[in-house]
Amino acid sequence: MKKRPTITDVAKHAGVSKASVSYVLNNVKKVSQSTKERVLLSIEELGYEPDFTAVSLTRQRSQLIGIILPLVNQSIASVMRENTYYNEMISAVEQRARESGFDLLLTGLSRPEHYRTWVQKRKLDGLLFFGLFPKEIYDEMRSIDVPAVLIDTYEEHTDRYPSVNIEDEKGAYLATRHLAELGHTRILFTGTNLKNPVENYRFQGYQRACRESGIASMHPVETFHYHGFKSGYEAAEKVTATDATAVFCTSDIIAQGLIRALFEQGIRVPEDLSVAGFDDIHSSRYSIPSLTTIRQQIQLKGDAAAGKLLEAMKGGSPEPEVLDVSLIVRESTAPLSKGSA
Amino acid sequence: MKKRPTITDVAKHAGVSKASVSYVLNNVKKVSQSTKERVLLSIEELGYEPDFTAVSLTRQRSQLIGIILPLVNQSIASVMRENTYYNEMISAVEQRARESGFDLLLTGLSRPEHYRTWVQKRKLDGLLFFGLFPKEIYDEMRSIDVPAVLIDTYEEHTDRYPSVNIEDEKGAYLATRHLAELGHTRILFTGTNLKNPVENYRFQGYQRACRESGIASMHPVETFHYHGFKSGYEAAEKVTATDATAVFCTSDIIAQGLIRALFEQGIRVPEDLSVAGFDDIHSSRYSIPSLTTIRQQIQLKGDAAAGKLLEAMKGGSPEPEVLDVSLIVRESTAPLSKGSA
DNA sequence: TTGTAGGCGTTATCAA
DNA sequence: TTGATAACGCCTACAA
Secondary structure, three states: OOOOOOHHHHHHHHOOOHHHHHHHHOOOOOOOHHHHHHHHHHHHHHOOOOOHHHHHHHHOOOOEEEEEOOOEOOEOHHHHOOOHHHHHHHHHHHHHHHHOOOEEEEEOOOOHHHHHHHHHHHOOOEEEEEOOOOHHHHHHHHHOOOOEEEEOOOOHHHHOOOEEEEOHHHHHHHHHHHHHHOOOOOEEEEEOOOOOHHHHHHHHHHHHHHHHHOOOOOOOEEOOOOOOHHHHHHHHHHHHOOOOOEEEEOOHHHHHHHHHHHHHOOOOOOOOOEEEOOEOOHHHHOOOOOOEEEEEOHHHHHHHHHHHHHHHHOOOOOOOEEEOEEEEOOOOOOOOOOOOO | OOOOOOHHHHHHHHOOOHHHHHHHHOOOOOOOHHHHHHHHHHHHHHOOOOOHHHHHHHHOOOOEEEEEOOOEOOEOHHHHOOOHHHHHHHHHHHHHHHHOOOEEEEEOOOOHHHHHHHHHHHOOOEEEEEOOOOHHHHHHHHHOOOOEEEEOOOOHHHHOOOEEEEOHHHHHHHHHHHHHHOOOOOEEEEEOOOOOHHHHHHHHHHHHHHHHHOOOOOOOEEOOOOOOHHHHHHHHHHHHOOOOOEEEEOOHHHHHHHHHHHHHOOOOOOOOOEEEOOEOOHHHHOOOOOOEEEEEOHHHHHHHHHHHHHHHHOOOOOOOEEEOEEEEOOOOOOOOOOOOO
């Protein structure tokens, strides 16, 4: 394998100095038209491409964007292997990043105190946080002031870092109201953990809808697992122990797991129990029954996050963004029927 | 933000030369116990961590592993957002890589001719190919001899690069035989494209099972799409146009899409039509009906691929590996009944 | 065993 | 407008 040409080769070939080549490369400074042409020609002829590792060293930046995913059991597996929510977002980010000349570094770091050095060692240009992390991590990041964008994160971090969120409260409100309008008066809220602000807002939306509909909120079911099938599957027990005729789940994947468990118990959805989800991940249109859910435009969200990060990396101060959501009615919800549980 | 310490700082702090620090860092050469201790102490005190970009430049390698995903419509989205097959594997790879001090670079490159420079610019240490790519890409990679491991790839590339595959032929055979044993005599094969060796082997397995069962193979249905719900959903038309009473699909995601389409047409699975899939992705245990399928241990596959790559990067020559598969019988297949289509 | 110095490929400073 | 040349942070002969 012949070595690839360096800037020195180009300089020689064009009969100019390395500096000049660098100038035209980064079109900085004025370069005479003639040398510029000569340099460009040499670059073309030699098939030269700048070496990122060298550029990284001098520029102190890497053209790399780090994606921070939640770790469950020392692995991002739980988060990637069932719920395509993250994957849909990552793919959107990847495309946007690639178009702008950035590559994506994927990781779930194990220990918070490692983040900082990781970012520094790699000289990451920007970070995308998918979800909420321990507070100390944000502090670490701030101390090395690396641009970052937070997705699905509320709290005080947001006013320091740009964020992309959705109308969580509204989404849950819409779903719950939909169920109420179908005649349900015993509507259950099922989530993973109300300590998470995202879910908490959704719970508030649920409560508001109940209030406005003149029905009583029920004690929420929390699974204390991540958003996966199993979480919903195992929640079934708690769900069936109530007299609810309708359930709002804070994610589609939980809803799907729940529906599966109900199916095994002979409880029909929606005939016996209506179930609504949240996210509108891809599979929800294809599941049986297809899922009534709150659509958040996941790809748009990823794209927006990537866009804001690119802007922040250029020195801008992008505004936080809150994307709208909408109710998608499919097969998993139905009017309250006489025979309901 | 205070600058992070460099090797020079450590050297000063310890009262030795940069070289000595480097020596203990890479424990190369003999270093006296005393200086070694002093250096380690300084490293500890200063919280020093080597800068990867600098190391990359001198060592000519990056501690980075590139993941090459198929691009559909200029995006890896299609491949990541529905079928968790890839995601399950990526997460396994990520964990293994992280444990060994490597980070993952995620990408779907648009143009084959870009791969080479991409790998070189980033000084990637190794590549993981998920699926089959245009031949020219392998040639490019060979020309810069970067270690790589191919997943789900047959053909002559395999004898140059280590590969991880599964018993594709056997898997399809098992599934088809299962359907035949249930009494089905009109069994349909549905895949995306028989030109892909993986699918072709599966077709051969299908044919063998038919032969051994004394039933006629049917003309295969090809969707000519990637493995997604839509692919299966749209295949329904072709499927129902036949007199098949059972269908073997080359992926779970296709099977799920197909089942959904059948559901909409009032065709019950498995009562009216048995459907078997391939992969055993996570959702297949939770779908309704749950899917009879061929299990490939996806995480194991990813882990094996990562392991081989790590070995190859150390200069080893890992053997190709073919993982076993097994039949998982669930709800989507049933004995042929009188009333079947 | 330890230190000096050159090099990795670019960018950036400063003269010329 | 251009060209030396010194960083950037680390590794590694080669010397000492």
